[in-house]
Amino acid sequence: xxxxxxxxxxxxxxxxxxxxxxxxxxxxxxxxxxxxxxxxxxxxxxxxxxxxxxxxxxxxxxxxxxxxxxxxxxxxxxxxxxxxxxxxxxxxxxxxxxxxxxxxxxxxxxxxxxxxxxxxxxxxxxxxxxxxxxxxxxxxxxxxxxxxxxxxxxxxxxxxxxxxxxxxxxxxxxxxxxxxxxxxxxxxxxxxxxxxxxxxxxxxxxx
Numbered sequence: 788x789x790x791x792x793x794x795x796x797x798x799x800x801x802x803x804x805x806x807x808x809x810x811x812x813x814x815x816x817x818x819x820x821x822x823x824x825x826x827x828x829x830x831x832x833x834x835x836x837x838x839x840x841x842x843x844x845x846x847x848x849x850x851x852x853x854x855x856x857x858x859x860x861x862x863x864x865x866x867x868x869x870x871x872x873x874x875x876x877x878x879x880x881x882x883x884x885x886x887x888x889x890x891x892x893x894x895x896x897x898x899x900x901x902x903x904x905x906x907x908x909x910x911x912x913x914x915x916x917x918x919x920x921x922x923x924x925x926x927x928x929x930x931x932x933x934x935x936x937x938x939x940x941x942x943x944x945x946x947x948x949x950x951x952x953x954x955x956x957x958x959x960x961x962x963x964x965x966x967x968x969x970x971x972x973x974x975x976x977x978x979x980x981x982x983x984x985x986x987x988x989x990x991x992x993x994x
Contacts, residue, residue: 797871797965933961
């Protein structure tokens, strides 16, 4: 089971991981948003959701069940599986090699977390959106993380988002198989307020 908050949960968990990585530089921050031009010597990691595409391996595994007339049962809505690609950009004072320090710390942090557990996703989202998240987790399935090694994909992402802006050390991280499912609102049947027993034979109702 996963709700519409699953994507936000992945973003929040990834930002939390980036916050751990920036601890190597005092004052560095982990933030959301496009990289673009940065203030001089502002150290930090910026997180941008670059792409969301269907996961081909999972997209047909959760087909809905249907009634005899062909309509979808409200209690069996299909789950859509997405692969999310994030661009993580490291900035800072080039003279002090701060972007490189952050990049190394980020790679190390990612190596320690091959997947986000449902518990970690829930905790990260509660920290980011305390007024929107209850006790139920946004997803019950773990979300694997992988570093994309395709240089052409990184070049394409940077060019699409930032054009001619000066390049900053960056990584593409993919969260695989994020499930999104509509929450079914089931209407409870009316309670039984009374019961009666009637006995019939071939001629009709018996007294």
